[in-house]
Structure formats: structure tokens, C-alpha cells
Amino acid sequence: MNETLTQTATRPVSAAGAANFVRQHWPWLLVLLIALALPWLFYDWSRARHSGFVVAMLSQMSMMVIFALSYNMQMGQAGLLSFGHAVFFGLGGYCAAHALNLVKDGSFWLPTELIPLAGGLGGLAFAIVFGYIATKQRATAFAMITLGIGELITACALMFKTFFGGEGGVSTNRVIGTSLFGLGYGPAIQVYYLIVVWTVIAIALMQLLTQTPLGRMANACRDNFERAQFVGYDPSRVRFFQFTLSGFFAGVGGGLYALTYEIVTFDTVAGAMSANALLMTYIGGVGAFAGPVIGAVLIVLLQSWVSLLSNSWLVYVGVLFILMVTFAPGGITGLVLMHEPIWRSGRIGRLAGPYARVVLPSLILATGFVLLVELCSFITIGAAQGKSFTASGVTIDPQHPGPWLVGAALVIAGGFALWREGRHFRAVWERVSEEIKAAGREL
């Protein structure tokens, strides 16, 4: 009698709990659905195979999401600017590659599914060692130490051949036949779904970490480390624990890298990889938990898709980064969140006109800029590669002054129009914000 009562009582509660969970986390669930479905949207039914390009890009995106989020555990959440975060990603990757090789040799048994955990533990172990040194400091000194550690490990990667394999890196084979589910992990699509599972776990854990005493005190030490001391916390301890946990997740990302590419080289620990973490996190937005996810997806998209179209894709990433730092220090999520009060007050429609008026000049400016960059690129690298510059069917001759003049004219005209429309936009934005403030006071 009592049992049936509790059963009927708990069932609606858990249903409501699930509904509540969906209501709270629907954007994440939507992204997960898209991530699961995307490989099938690009499935080649006539040849019954997945698009290798799409699966590779999605795999890369997922592991970069983990990497960028782990970076933001330091940057956004603890206020620690690191220039050496790739160290933990790469070392995690090396550890995972060695684990794969050892399992294959029969030295010990580990299911394929748990190989990324070996990467995570590797990242954690190295983060304990290097974190012990780096987290005694904060701010600029911390940044410099992480830069030094990054350079140190990159140099070591070329020197200590037993662990790092020298310039050739460590090759491995993910088909070790120890899957818990009887999967071979030969096809990239199987690895992709394993990556998605690990990404979901890592995102959930990192999100939960923000709600723990350590996560909150990391925020507190970022905001005001001196105050944190006077509520009983040792800020260097807070930094140390946050740093090591962040190293663990970076290592998980590296483990997934090892599984995906079956080779780990010194690029994974190098400065360019650390810079990638910084770029992804900053462009996505350090202030919101989801910011680095957006940044990682965008940067990988640029890396894999725009790099097919243009030799100069890195120029565009660089310009994007500078524009974000200058005009939107909150990153993409910061830009979106800025609109929230205007949206809630029902005044978002007022911005539609001004937005429309900045779009055209922006496009003109961007077109002119891209034209000039591509002309530069074709006159040098393109010529060496023997490529010809074609845009929508028209072949453009970079030796001719015409295209250069058109590019310059577009940049100047677009830039001038954008400057004027930008002022108009800002005026409208300020007026609307003032109205909202005034309305807030009346309430």
C-alpha cells in the first residue's frame, strides 16, 4: 500500500523533472541532436558512405569544444591568461597514444572507449607538475610562466624521442579490439560518435564544476583575489586546483585527438595550438559558459572550410580576432547577451532598421577587403602554385591595376558608409538603452 503510494507519487515528479530538464537545457539538447544528425545529412546514399570531410570536421569541432571549454576554466572563470594550454592537450594525446600502443601489445587492458580517460589523466598529471609552478603567480607572471612551459615542452618534444617520437611523433592504431560494445572503431563515424559521448560528459562535468565551491571561488579570485584571502581562501590553491582540473579536460580532448588521427606530433603541444585555444575562447566569449563552444565551432569551420577556398584564411581569423577584441570584448556570446534587455523590453524591432543599414556597407567593406587580400595572395603564393584567381566565373588578373582599384574603392566607400551608419546605429542603441533605464526607474 505504502509502496504503491510512493511509486505513484514519484512518477509524475520524475516526468516533471525530465520536462524541466528539457526546458532548462534545450539549446544544449538541440546542439546535441544536430551533432548526432549532421553526418547523415551529408551521407552519400549512392555509394553508401559518410562524407569523410564532414565527419572529420565534426570530430575536430567536438574535441576543440572540450579544449576551448577547458581553456575557459582558466581564462574566463579564474581570470588566468595562459599561453601554454596546448601542453596539456598534446601531452594528453601522447599519453593516450602510448596507452593505445600498450593495450595493443597486451601490456594492460583498457577498453577503447576509455582511452580518452588515459589522455585526461596524463593531462592531469602534467598539470599538477606545471600548475604547481605556474599557479604560485597570477596575471602577467602566470602568463609568462605558461608561455615558458609551452616553449619548453615543444622543445622537449623534439629532443626526447622515446616519449615524443621526435619530429615524426607517436603513431598508433585505434583498432585494438577492446571495445565494451563490440565496435571496431575502424570507421571514422564510430570514433565521431565516441567523441560526441565524451564531449557531452566533459561539457556536463565542466558546467557542474562552475557550481561548486571551487568553481565559485575561482570566480571570486578572478574578481578580487585579495578579498578572497580575507574570506579564508588561499588564492594560489584555488588557482592550482582549477588549473589541474582544466588540464584534465584538455587531456581528454588530446586523447580524442589521438584516437581520431592515430598520430600525435609536437604541433599538438606547440604555441600555435595554445593560440588556437585563446582565439576560440575569446571569439566565442569568455563571459558565458557556452561562449567557447561557439568559438570552437566557428574557428574549426574557418579552418576546414574557408581554408579550402582561400590560402589567406589565417588573415581572416586574425582580423576577426582583432575586431572582436576591439569592438566586442565579450565575444559572440557577449554581443548576443547585450541584446537581452532590449529584447525583454520589446524594443528589439527598433534596431531592425539601423541593423539593415549597417549590413550593406559592411558587406561592401568586407568584399573590398577580401578582394585586396586575395589579390595579394594570388600575386605571391597563388602564382607559385600556378592557380588562377576566379570569382563567380570571372577570371581576375592580379597583374592588372583594375581589380586593385576596385578593391580599394570598395574598402574606402564601404568604410566611409559604415562609419556614418555606425554612428546612426550607436545613437539609436543609446536612445533605446536610455528609455529602458528610464522605464526601470519608473517601476
Next chain:
Amino acid sequence: MSEAAIRLRDVHKSFGPTPIITGVSLDVGRGERHAIIGPNGAGKTTLFNLISGRFPVTRGTVELDGHVISGLAPHRINRLGLSRSFQITSIFPRMTVFENIRCGLLWSRGYRYSFWHLLGRERALNEAALALLADVNLESRRDVPAGLLSYAEQRALEIGITIAGGAGTILLDEPTAGMSRSETDHAVALIRRVTEGKTLVMVEHDMSVVFDLADVVTVLVYGKVIASGPPAAIRANRAVQEAYLGTGAH
């Protein structure tokens, strides 16, 4: 006299060759409300920084409830039961008011560096934080980022953070600086209420606040204590009048 909460023995502090505190000995009795006054540059804030461990002493000892605390890191001194506020408001500006108060509670409630407790589920902790918010009259502002509060509200929040850990000894550095008359009256009432039964040491420029709140007043001039005693005696003290009150400097 009851046992001393804070005891300073011949404390010296120099920055480079410049002496700031030149031999201060002082007892603050347990449960006492003690005000430190003195002209600008007398070393009042430095004295606070020495007691709270923000700066190391050059010479001498500081004791808290009988333990020597000079030489300990600030967080260790805080854990022994001493908490302080700052002359320039010191809060966690990007966190909400509620989070600010909750951070003040964490260590004293034994959470340490835990990354396995979810704060949303810690009912006793959250209730205590809400109760403290009510104590400092910031209930209606609980979800506002602390950096957006008005100046007086930020000062009240800082007092909330300062008392949150349940420290028996509270140091307040100019808690009413920059406040209007009515804001000051509110702050004084708040301080009186929340430091009930605790030892309170404060630096204060506003003489009406000093004579209203303090049981004992210490006058510091050029790094030395020139007088210490009940407010009435201090007011009557000739040396104090000459060095400080008499000049009407403030």
C-alpha cells in the same frame, strides 16, 4: 578587563627607510568596540594591514586570542577568526550579491576547495546566505551583479562579506567614508547590529560615528599611540586636543 582579542607588542613597520609605525603596543579587549583615530598619514590603515596580515611587520608581534599571528598569511589569520573590510570597497564585482555573501560563508562552513558539492543543493548554506542578505538589507538586490550596486549598498555588502565567516574579531576600515549623513546613520545602525557580541576595531574619520559607537578610542599620530581610553577621556585629553582635535583638521 577581559582577556585581549588583539594584542600588539611594540609593532614597527617601515617601507624601505621610511618608518610608518614606530612602536605601537595596544590591547583590544574581547567584545570591545575600539576606534582608531588620527590625522591623515598617521598609519591607521597600515596598522590594519599589519594586524590582518596584508603586510608583514618589520618588528614586534601581533596576537589574536593569545595566538601569535604576525607572519601568517591573510587567509590563515582569517581562519583563526579575524575578518576585515577595506577602505576602498572590496567585493567581487562580477558576481551577484548573493554569490558574494555565499563566498564569504564557504570556508567557515568547511567547504574548503570542494569540487564535489553542488552549491544549489546546499540548503543550510543558502539559507544562511539569505539570512545574512536580510541582515545587511540587500534582499531585494540578491541577483544583481555586485559591481552595479550603489556605493552605500556596496559598503553594506562588504560588511556582509566581512561578518559572513563568523569571525569573532572584525576590523572595519572607514566604513562610513564617502557617505551622506543619512547613509552614515544607517551604516552605524547596521554595524552596531551585526557586530553584537563581537570584537570590533575600526578606523574612522567621522567623530560623531566614533563617539557614538566606540567604547575605547585610540589616537594614532605619526605611527605612535598618543592616547587610548574611553571617548570622554580622549575628548578631554590635552595632548590629543593639541595633536589632532584641537587643530580641527577634519
